[in-house]
Amino acid sequence: MEDINQHEGEDLNFTNRINLKPLQAHVEAIKQxxxxxxxxxxxxxxxLIISILSNGHTLIEGVPGVAKTVTAKILARTLDVDFSRIQFTPDLMPSDILGTSIFNVKTNDFEYKKGPIFSNIVLIDEINRAPAKTQAALFEVMAERQITIDNNQFIMEPPFLVFATQNPIEQEGTYRLPEAQLDRFLFKINVDYPSLEDEVQILVDNHKREDQLDLNAINPVLNATDIIKYQGLIKQILVEDHLLHYIASIVNSTRNNANLYLGASPRASIAILNAAKANAAIHGRDFVTPDDIKRCTKAVLKHRLVLTPEREMEAFTVDKVVDQILETIEIPR
Structure with a gap:
């Protein structure tokens, strides 16, 4: 992974059809x-930046305390758009997310009071702590970016993106997310513990800040118009036909793999395609390479694939299956 990024970060001797320098400058500013x-x-x-450019939702998984929520909040602060946060709990109801119709005695009629899902960036904290009834409230809005309530349809203002954090399923008090909901996330990002050097730096920074987290120090970099413009730019990235076949071959291989009970859907193929385009763009290329596809494939597939019970008992992992698939499929030249 690191080798791919280093290679892509080098100065490449070609002229782009599309001017990607403003996009790269904004991406670097967000990182800073x-x-x-x-x-x-x-x-x-x-x-996470790739998911924004690809107009896709992201699931972030990791043990408590590895800055999943804080990172998502800070990223949202770099975007000058509406932001809301929803803490998922076992007693949360669908109306707490979508809103509800309230009777207005003055007008003698019901009026709809919008819930926190009506925003541009929605951070759902610990999404797997709510039961299936509440999870179902997200199905329509995540897939179609609209909500249907009381025969009324509400279209979400673009951009509309969901960042959801979750603890590993082994953590106490969590529910397994339905496969249909997982398929609506572009990426699943696993967050590991920091290295020793990074953790030392975390302590140094925390000591200097006197344990205060000042989010006001974060400056907005992009507004809604910029995001929509760059999302449109990503769609113009060139993809050769043989690379489309490569993506389809990878996803198709998950459907007849002996280690898997459930393979990936065509939505996964589209997700890999869009993410690969965004990855190429942020590294200064207006065309996709096999490395772009390989870089994004694991994050796209890891939450969509289900191991067979036998493989689960053997402590096999989805990541190993994806690695095997990528090794067996010939890379187009």
């Missing part, structure tokens, strides 16, 4: 703003 508070976690930050 986040770096004022967050130490390390470069992979998570870059994948």
């Amino acid at each position: 703003e986040i770096g004022k508070i967050i130490v390390g976690q470069n992979e998570m930050i870059e994948l």
